[in-house]
Amino acid sequence: MPTFSSFNQSTQQAILHGPALQPPPGYVSNFDNPPNGEAGAHAVILLSITLSTAALLIRLYCRWILARQRLIADYFFIIGWALFLADVVLAYNPTTVPVWFVHLWNIRLEDYITYLHNVFITSELYLFSVAFLKVGILLDWIHIFAPSGTRNFIFWAASITIFVNAGFYIGIIVANQVACTPYEYSWNKLLDGNCNRAKTPLATSIAGAFNIASDIVIFLIPQGVIWNLNMPRSRKIGMSVIFTLGLLAIGTAILRFISSLRHAASPDFTYFFTELTLCADAELTFGPVVRQGPNKLVFTSLAALRDIYKSDNTTKPNEYIALGPRLTIPTVFIAQDRQLHRVRRQLIGQAVSERSMRIFEPKMLEQVDIFLRRVLKSTQTKGAIPSKINMTESARLLGFDLAALLAFGYNLSPDKARQQFPFLTVFRRLRSQYLSLVQNIITSRIKEDKDAHHDLYSIVADHLDQSKPGGIRQSELWAEATSFLPAAGDTTKTALASIFFYLSQNPQCYNKLANEVRAKFMSGRDIRGSTLTDCHYLRACIDEALRMSPPVPGILWREGYADRQPFMVDGHIIPPGVVVGVNIHSVHYNEEYFPEPFAFRPERWLDDSKTMGDAFMPFSTGPRGCAGKAMAYLELSLVVAKTLWYFDFESAPHGPGQTQSDERVKTQVFKLLDNFTASHDGPYLVFKQRENLCKDLDDVHGGL
Numbered sequence: 285m286p287t288f289s290s291f292n293q294s295t296q297q298a299i300l301h302g303p304a305l306q307p308p309p310g311y312v313s314n315f316d317n318p319p320n321g322e323a324g325a326h327a328v329i330l331l332s333i334t335l336s337t338a339a340l341l342i343r344l345y346c347r348w349i350l351a352r353q354r355l356i357a358d359y360f361f362i363i364g365w366a367l368f369l370a371d372v373v374l375a376y377n378p379t380t381v382p383v384w385f386v387h388l389w390n391i392r393l394e395d396y397i398t399y400l401h402n403v404f405i406t407s408e409l410y411l412f413s414v415a416f417l418k419v420g421i422l423l424d425w426i427h428i429f430a431p432s433g434t435r436n437f438i439f440w441a442a443s444i445t446i447f448v449n450a451g452f453y454i455g456i457i458v459a460n461q462v463a464c465t466p467y468e469y470s471w472n473k474l475l476d477g478n479c480n481r482a483k484t485p486l487a488t489s490i491a492g493a494f495n496i497a498s499d500i501v502i503f504l505i506p507q508g509v510i511w512n513l514n515m516p517r518s519r520k521i522g523m524s525v526i527f528t529l530g531l532l533a534i535g536t537a538i539l540r541f542i543s544s545l546r547h548a549a550s551p552d553f554t555y556f557f558t559e560l561t562l563c564a565d566a567e568l569t570f571g572p573v574v575r576q577g578p579n580k581l582v583f584t585s586l587a588a589l590r591d592i593y594k595s596d597n598t599t600k601p602n603e604y605i606a607l608g609p610r611l612t613i614p615t616v617f618i619a620q621d622r623q624l625h626r627v628r629r630q631l632i633g634q635a636v637s638e639r640s641m642r643i644f645e646p647k648m649l650e651q652v653d654i655f656l657r658r659v660l661k662s663t664q665t666k667g668a669i670p671s672k673i674n675m676t677e678s679a680r681l682l683g684f685d686l687a688a689l690l691a692f693g694y695n696l697s698p699d700k701a702r703q704q705f706p707f708l709t710v711f712r713r714l715r716s717q718y719l720s721l722v723q724n725i726i727t728s729r730i731k732e733d734k735d736a737h738h739d740l741y742s743i744v745a746d747h748l749d750q751s752k753p754g755g756i757r758q759s760e761l762w763a764e765a766t767s768f769l770p771a772a773g774d775t776t777k778t779a780l781a782s783i784f785f786y787l788s789q790n791p792q793c794y795n796k797l798a799n800e801v802r803a804k805f806m807s808g809r810d811i812r813g814s815t816l817t818d819c820h821y822l823r824a825c826i827d828e829a830l831r832m833s834p835p836v837p838g839i840l841w842r843e844g845y846a847d848r849q850p851f852m853v854d855g856h857i858i859p860p861g862v863v864v865g866v867n868i869h870s871v872h873y874n875e876e877y878f879p880e881p882f883a884f885r886p887e888r889w890l891d892d893s894k895t896m897g898d899a900f901m902p903f904s905t906g907p908r909g910c911a912g913k914a915m916a917y918l919e920l921s922l923v924v925a926k927t928l929w930y931f932d933f934e935s936a937p938h939g940p941g942q943t944q945s946d947e948r949v950k951t952q953v954f955k956l957l958d959n960f961t962a963s964h965d966g967p968y969l970v971f972k973q974r975e976n977l978c979k980d981l982d983d984v985h986g987g988l
């Protein structure tokens with residue numbers, strides 16, 4: 285067959301000016317105004333450029349300007365985006381004639397050669413761009429899921445995928461460059477030359493399949509972690525969706541693959557290649573995904589903890605108002621105004637101060653005895669097997685009974701409504717049930733003499749007049765009560781349940797603590813707040829449980845005061861309107877501060893470590909830190925010490941599982957569901973009386 289070079293010049297000119305493909309029967313070539321899909325293709329390209337540019341700019345704004353943090357991944361995304369832009373711009377107008385969805389018989393051969401040259405260059409740009417974007421995403425996975433040198437599954441899976449992808453794309457780019465001899469033969473088949481196997485349709489199909497497979501792997505890598513997170517299913521789905529906008533990239537990669545198979549079988553290259561190019565543009569558009577809310581920043585450093593919570597420059601943002609009923613009326617818990625908060629805090633603080641606790645302690649001891657009698661009852665079953673106790677339930681009753689007594693001298697125990705104490709609920713019926721209980725509590729207290737009990741009311745009563753400085757209206761007192769009861773009851777419930785959980789799971793710690801308590805006292809009646817202060821191992825166990833299962837486990841959001849001045853967090857300027865916080869749970873599990881964070885090791889608290897102390901924040905810290913810390917420690921210490929004095933306990937044989945195995949460690953964590961405070965179940969324990977010590981408890985009546 286004669287080659288192109290064997291023709292004379294005028295024949296060559298005629299061929300070059302002729303159609304690149306002979307028109308099918310019944311068609312005539314139309315070079316000047318061929319039917320085309322330019323408008324639609326241009327719209328897709330413009331949309332791709334706009335979306336990818338917007339995504340990149342939002343990402344850079346969040347990272348570089350708001351978070352003041354530059355990651356290597358950012359540079360990969362910038363390079364990937366720039367290559368994508370170059371690819372699109374070149375593909376946008378490869379010749380002066382229309383080519384988008386134009387049949388090959390409507391294009392002159394000479395224009396087609398120019399077009400193929402562009403295709404050759406843009407294909408290489410596409411491969412470079414995909415490689416940079418994929419590596420960028422994988423580096424991000426490592427940054428998010430395997431911080432500060434952690435060598436977990438995500439680290440290894442993402443690292444291996446980076447190397448495989450980089451190797452594959454570099455290999456394919458190089459293979460394209462050396463596939464044809466001479467080099468120009470890659471796009472100009474009129475020359476005398478040939479190409480090796482890298483240019484066959486099979487090689488193209490393998491490359492397409494690899495592209496889809498690697499997209500799927502990238503999508504799957506973080507899913508395990510997201511689905512193992514301790515959060516409601518709806519939130520997991522939400523997070524999963526955010527992390528998998530990349531699914532759109534997979535979808536477009538699959539379309540591109542199908543399109544490449546179709547074009548491999550067709551001689552009408554320009555028409556089908558348009559489809560392929562548009563799919564590739566869409567695929568690259570969904571590469572750099574933005575994953576951070578533009579006005580919410582989460583920090584992890586100790587400096588941030590100090591700047592956010594110890595500072596007088598921050599206050600609680602509007603998010604708090606959505607937390608519960610009656611929270612539209614400012615209370616100590618949600619007050620945004622600095623002065624109002626200070627006044628309320630002073631008022632409430634008097635009820636929960638250490639001094640107040642010393643006065644309140646006898647009442648607390650009565651309630652602890654009632655709790656112990658409930659435990660005793662579980663051991664006095666008719667059969668040989670003692671009944672098991674769900675510690676979440678027992679701790680909840682004790683926590684709310686104590687809260688109601690301290691707030692309004694109110695004995696909740698006969699009140700059926702305490703079975704349900706749904707403060708943070710979305711159900712209207714339960715909310716109004718709760719609010720009417722609070723109303724009952726307050727109304728019956730107001731009928732009594734102010735000094736009938738040592739309680740919050742006896743302190744606040746003198747201020748129940750708004751005309752006085754620092755005065756408080758009755759409606760405001762009700763609002764305070766609605767948040768005070770769960771602040772005191774819900775949190776101690778979680779703390780108690782988790783302490784019992786960890787002790788039942790760690791026999792060595794259990795024995796050490798039991799020995800400490802049993803060696804120190806002669807009788808259960810000797811166990812009081814003042815006599816427990818030198819039980820260091822007891823305090824260590826409490827702190828370790830609070831570290832591993834903090835009763836307020838999430839992010840306590842803060843923002844700058846309404847004077848709208850920017851403020852600093854860990855060296856970064858936080859502009860007005862940006863909400864910041866530190867996640868308590870993740871700081872408590874940061875191995876930089878707490879080595880072997882998943883191990884229950886109370887011993888870590890026996891040495892004085894400043895860094896550990898600074899990173900320990902179950903009660904938060906600073907002016908908005910917990911007001912009831914003294915009461916919490918008193919209650920927890922008394923309950924644990926007294927229980928260990930009178931009883932031995934262990935996990936119930938067939939109790940429902942309340943443990944959560946973490947793939948990174950072999951130990952177990954008490955499972956909490958974060959809903960500002962925490963929901964949980966268990967541990968289910970069986971108790972055994974120690975000798976005949978429990979006769980002490982017999983003189984305590986009622987309250988069960």
Ligand code: HEM
Nearest residue numbers: 616617771772775779835836840903904908910911912916
């Ligand atoms: C283990 C038990 C407890 C834990 C872990 C705990 C934790 C916390 C935390 C993290 C905060 C800060 C919330 C925020 O910034 O939004 C807080 C605030 C508060 N807690 Fe506690 N708490 C506990 C027990 C108690 C008790 C027993 C009381 C009352 C007797 C109480 C009363 C308060 C009050 C009034 C505030 C609001 C302080 C303010 O905004 O100025 N807490 N608590």
